[in-house]
Amino acid sequence: xxxxxxxxxxxxxxxxxxxxxxxxxxxxxxxxxxxxxxxxxxxxxxxxxxxxxxxxxxxxxxxxxxxxxxxxxxxxxxxxxxxxxxxxxxxxxxxxxxxxxxxxxxxxxxxxxxxxxxxxxxxxxxxxxxxxxxxxxxxxxxxxxxxxxxxxxxxxxxxxxxxxxxxxxxxxxxxxxxxxxxxxxxxxxxxxxxxxxxxxxxxxxxxxxxxxxxxxxxxxxxxxxxxxxxxxxxxxxxxxxxxxxxxxxxxxxxxxxxxxxxxxxxxxxxxxxxxxxxxxxxxxxxxxxxxxxxxxxxxxxxxxxxxxxxxxxxxxxxxxxxxxxxxxxxxxxxxxxxxxxxxxxxxxxxxxxxxxxxxxxxxxxxxxxxxxxxxxxxxxxxxxxxxxxxxxxxxxxxxxxxxxxxxxxxxxxxxxxxxxxxxxxxxxxxxxxxxxxxxxxxxxxxxxxxxxxxxxxxxxxxxxxxxxxxxxxxxx
Amino acid sequence: xxxxxxxxxxxxxxxxxxxxxxxxxxxxxxxxxxxxxxxxxxxxxxxxxxxxxxxxxxxxxxxxxxxxxxxxxxxxxxxxxxxxxxxxxxxxxxxxxxxxxxxxxxxxxxxxxxxxxxxxxxxxxxxxxxxxxxxxxxxxxxxxxxxxxxxxxxxxxxxxxxxxxxxxxxxxxxxxxxxxxxxxxxxxxxxxxxxxxxxxxxxxxxxxxxxxxxxxxxxxxxxxxxxxxxxxxxxxxxxxxxxxxxxxxxxxxxxxxxxxxxxxxxxxxxxxxxxxxxxxxxxxxxxxxxxxxxxxxxxxxxxxxxxxxxxxxxxxxxxxxxxxxxxxxxxxxxxxxxxxxxxxxxxxxxxxxxxxxxxxxxxxxxxxxxxxxxxxxxxxxxxxxxxxxxxxxxxxxxxxxxxxxxxxxxxxxxxxxxxxxxxxxxxxxxxxxxxxxxxxxxxxxxxxxxxxxxxxxxxxxxxxxxxxxxxxxxxx
Numbered sequence: 041x042x043x044x045x046x047x048x049x050x051x052x053x054x055x056x057x058x059x060x061x062x063x064x065x066x067x068x069x070x071x072x073x074x075x076x077x078x079x080x081x082x083x084x085x086x087x088x089x090x091x092x093x094x095x096x097x098x099x100x101x102x103x104x105x106x107x108x109x110x111x112x113x114x115x116x117x118x119x120x121x122x123x124x125x126x127x128x129x130x131x132x133x134x135x136x137x138x139x140x141x142x143x144x145x146x147x148x149x150x151x152x153x154x155x156x157x158x159x160x161x162x163x164x165x166x167x168x169x170x171x172x173x174x175x176x177x178x179x180x181x182x183x184x185x186x187x188x189x190x191x192x193x194x195x196x197x198x199x200x201x202x203x204x205x206x207x208x209x210x211x212x213x214x215x216x217x218x219x220x221x222x223x224x225x226x227x228x229x230x231x232x233x234x235x236x237x238x239x240x241x242x243x244x245x246x247x248x249x250x251x252x253x254x255x256x257x258x259x260x261x262x263x264x265x266x267x268x269x270x271x272x273x274x275x276x277x278x279x280x281x282x283x284x285x286x287x288x289x290x291x292x293x294x295x296x297x298x299x300x301x302x303x304x305x306x307x308x309x310x311x312x313x314x315x316x317x318x319x320x321x322x323x324x325x326x327x328x329x330x331x332x333x334x335x336x337x338x339x340x341x342x343x344x345x346x347x348x349x350x351x352x353x354x355x356x357x358x359x360x361x362x363x364x365x366x367x368x369x370x371x372x373x374x375x376x377x378x379x380x381x382x383x384x385x386x387x388x389x390x391x392x393x394x395x396x397x398x399x400x401x402x403x404x405x406x407x408x409x410x411x412x413x414x415x416x417x418x419x420x421x422x423x424x425x426x427x428x429x430x431x432x433x434x435x436x437x438x439x440x441x442x443x444x445x446x447x448x449x450x451x452x453x454x455x456x457x458x459x460x461x462x463x464x465x466x467x468x469x470x471x472x473x474x475x476x477x478x479x480x481x482x483x484x485x486x487x488x489x490x491x492x493x494x495x496x497x498x499x500x501x502x503x504x505x506x507x508x509x510x511x512x513x514x515x516x
Numbered sequence: 517x518x519x520x521x522x523x524x525x526x527x528x529x530x531x532x533x534x535x536x537x538x539x540x541x542x543x544x545x546x547x548x549x550x551x552x553x554x555x556x557x558x559x560x561x562x563x564x565x566x567x568x569x570x571x572x573x574x575x576x577x578x579x580x581x582x583x584x585x586x587x588x589x590x591x592x593x594x595x596x597x598x599x600x601x602x603x604x605x606x607x608x609x610x611x612x613x614x615x616x617x618x619x620x621x622x623x624x625x626x627x628x629x630x631x632x633x634x635x636x637x638x639x640x641x642x643x644x645x646x647x648x649x650x651x652x653x654x655x656x657x658x659x660x661x662x663x664x665x666x667x668x669x670x671x672x673x674x675x676x677x678x679x680x681x682x683x684x685x686x687x688x689x690x691x692x693x694x695x696x697x698x699x700x701x702x703x704x705x706x707x708x709x710x711x712x713x714x715x716x717x718x719x720x721x722x723x724x725x726x727x728x729x730x731x732x733x734x735x736x737x738x739x740x741x742x743x744x745x746x747x748x749x750x751x752x753x754x755x756x757x758x759x760x761x762x763x764x765x766x767x768x769x770x771x772x773x774x775x776x777x778x779x780x781x782x783x784x785x786x787x788x789x790x791x792x793x794x795x796x797x798x799x800x801x802x803x804x805x806x807x808x809x810x811x812x813x814x815x816x817x818x819x820x821x822x823x824x825x826x827x828x829x830x831x832x833x834x835x836x837x838x839x840x841x842x843x844x845x846x847x848x849x850x851x852x853x854x855x856x857x858x859x860x861x862x863x864x865x866x867x868x869x870x871x872x873x874x875x876x877x878x879x880x881x882x883x884x885x886x887x888x889x890x891x892x893x894x895x896x897x898x899x900x901x902x903x904x905x906x907x908x909x910x911x912x913x914x915x916x917x918x919x920x921x922x923x924x925x926x927x928x929x930x931x932x933x934x935x936x937x938x939x940x941x942x943x944x945x946x947x948x949x950x951x952x953x954x955x956x957x958x959x960x961x962x963x964x965x966x967x968x969x970x971x972x973x974x975x976x977x978x979x980x981x982x983x984x985x986x987x988x989x990x991x992x
Contacts, residue, residue, distance in 0.1 A: 058533075060616050064621070065529055067621065093886075118622055131619070137532055139616075143611075146606075154594075155594070195870065195871040203717060216721055221697070237847050240691040245690065245691065369716075396671045399828055411524070
């Protein structure tokens with residue numbers, strides 16, 4: 041029959057679903073043995089796929105089989121216990137299954153009206169996280185004029201923070217009348233590239249982003265920030281936004297948010313704090329120093345999809361006052377009008393983000409928090425920091441290696457004594473071998489290896505093995 | 517033990533996974549009997565959830581049970597066969613399972629390097645869609661300087677199109693130096709609200725978006741477009757961008773892309789075509805008229821997550837030339853540098869979108885196309901249009917009702933003879949009853965009911981029942 045679409049019956053879905061779960065379970069059973077980085081040339085996977093789409097539908101088993109045949113050889117295995125690159129994008133069993141439910145029920149949470157539970161579970165879980173990380177109470181949706189929302193990534197959160205600040209700084213005219221070319225923003229030299237991208241997108245231009253020099257710890261210098269603001273004011277520009285980073289991508293450096301916050305307070309600048317990677321550390325009271333000064337922030341974000349066992353994508357974005365954000369981003373076409381929105385008695389998360397539509401992402405976060413409990417999540421973070429401490433000792437004890445920066449939480453930036461090229465070659469050999477995957481960074485002009493201990497499936501033995509491999513390959 | 521995180525074993529994941537699949541299958545078995553729109557007040561779901569997150573982890577079964585107890589009563593059932601509101605957000609079994617694989621393997625596709633298969637499957641599937649919809653060949657990544665990418669929503673695609681056009685119009689200076697306040701864009705009065713939002717985000721201001729009046733078919737008037745461009749030029753403004761809509765949200769009106777394209781050609785304006793809902797219709801040769809003139813477009817998008825059986829989120833965005841897009845959006849921090857990117861031998865989709873990170877969304881699209889085949893997808897679209905034709909006849913045959921606009925493909929805008937308030941009350945009673953869900957729009961100042969036939973699980977009997985209910989409730 042070609043004149044009726046061939047939908048899978050519910051019973052067939054059940055069986056295909058079990059097979060898919062089995063495929064994932066089998067993948068996790070062998071993931072440790074797979075080379076973390078694929079050995080593949082550009083174009084190889086593309087050319088293994090047929091030129092033409094199939095005319096007739098195919099059996100589900102054929103598609104699953106092609107996952108092994110075509111897709112797996114072209115994957116970097118982010119969930120491998122031997123993955124220490126970039127920052128992780130942690131999945132976990134409860135998170136995967138929460139996401140499965142989201143895909144399954146397929147609701148659209150653009151308005152409260154279009155699925156109240158999608159909005160209200162999100163508000164509740166984000167309120168829980170305020171408690172769990174001991175964030176300032178002003179970020180709770182239930183108690184004030186602020187609140188939290190789930191974004192895809194910290195890039196989007198940073199952009200929205202910038203747009204909210206731009207709206208406020210323009211006296212709420214930018215949205216309708218556009219911007220004047222006089223607004224200036226600030227971050228450190230080590231801040232994430234998304235800050236530059238956000239400045240471009242917002243029409244302000246990346247050149248109006250002042251990258252403030254950092255101290256020896258690669259943290260923003262508040263006095264140089266103050267000077268830069270003064271210079272800009274003196275030539276008639278209008279400083280309006282500072283992005284403080286808590287855990288830079290390169291080295292997990294931590295900007296002094298309290299002092300930066302005081303500068304922002306004096307100059308009436310919006311302070312956004314980007315804690316994408318290490319916000320999660322604040323689950324543990326002993327690591328809450330990372331958030332010192334956060335009471336000064338107008339907005340804040342961190343990514344459960346990095347270190348909190350929640351699969352990509354899931355960034356939690358908070359504002360102290362939702363009005364500038366909503367005024368910067370709200371739209372109300374006729375076909376979306378509804379009583380609840382007009383009464384203003386509920387949150388419409390559409391007005392908190394760039395896109396209109398939204399997935400039910402709160403489910404996976406809810407599944408994770410309930411499955412692990414606060415204590416389980418704390419234990420997860422603690423063990424990584426403890427292992428990173430061990431690793432730090434190993435580096436210090438080996439005269440052939442040096443730490444380029446003191447360890448920050450679970451990240452190590454180190455190098456073999458020798459040239460940049462030696463270290464570049466070392467990294468390449470390590471990653472080509474496939475038993476381990478690390479990335480690099482450049483600190484003070486020196487190329488170094490960068491090892492982040494945060495993957496869900498990593499155990500202590502993987503850390504030991506990684507160090508052993510690094511030493512072996514360096515000796516060759 | 518509270519000092520170790522309690523990860524689920526692979527075997528436990530397998531069982532919890534089966535249970536989750538069963539929960540979804542059971543949900544689909546009863547979905548038809550659930551009221552489509554929940555009966556719930558703002559705050560009800562939030563207050564049913566505990567104030568505090570759990571300290572200790574909970575059993576997976578307890579969480580699944582709470583889906584029924586807490587979440588289900590607060591859902592709008594977008595996958596119900598009785599859902600005719602807004603546009604659908606279609607899921608299907610293969611799509612759900614493709615998404616499950618994506619959640620399960622948890623790779624990050626920001627760069628080719630970070631998972632080559634994630635990038636290359638996406639390029640291949642988007643090339644397939646160029647053939648399947650008979651789009652201009654310039655949108656194929658394999659044959660020219662253009663190409664396609666998956667975005668979350670058409671809102672994001674439209675924003676990126678606008679940013680690429682802004683970059684080109686500014687002589688490639690906007691990204692670094694910001695914008696001058698002189699750029700003007702155009703769309704019809706009926707275009708999607710995301711166009712206004714994109715203008716605000718880009719710093720151009722929603723007032724610099726000219727909403728061109730439409731004709732009786734609610735399609736943009738090319739002559740009024742030309743006049744508006746002339747007026748703006750005359751006062752020293754710089755027209756740069758037109759968004760043509762193929763299938764407006766309110767009534768599926770179709771702008772005359774060919775004539776608009778000629779205007780754009782004459783004035784060197786970027787033409788973006790938003791076919792979010794009805795791009796999918798072009799699967800069928802008999803409906804390809806919707807894309808007439810598309811060869812004039814610089815960029816184009818449609819949403820498989822609306823009418824092509826692919827669960828939210830999945831928008832396909834194409835550009836004829838990727839250079840302006842990439843130049844508007846690329847960043848290259850040190851820690852992302854890699855050989856392949858530097859050689860430029862592969863696509864890095866990071867430079868095609870707002871966020872940095874990206875999910876492996878191509879999997880679900882691949883699963884859908886392979887499971888249904890081109891013929892199956894065509895049949896899916898055809899049956900909806902055929903049913904909408906029937907529905908149109910029923911409305912025409914009932915003297916108590918009138919069509920407010922001629923049917924466009926699978927959308928009907930109609931009203932009961934009587935006042936706007938009568939129709940508003942009719943819609944409210946219908947939706948409160950829960951057996952069916954429709955939304956409204958306003959056309960030529962008249963309130964009308966809006967019924968979109970596109971849900972995956974809808975059969976002809978649901979259409980018949982919906983019409984019967986509408987008649988019954990109207991008679992009460």
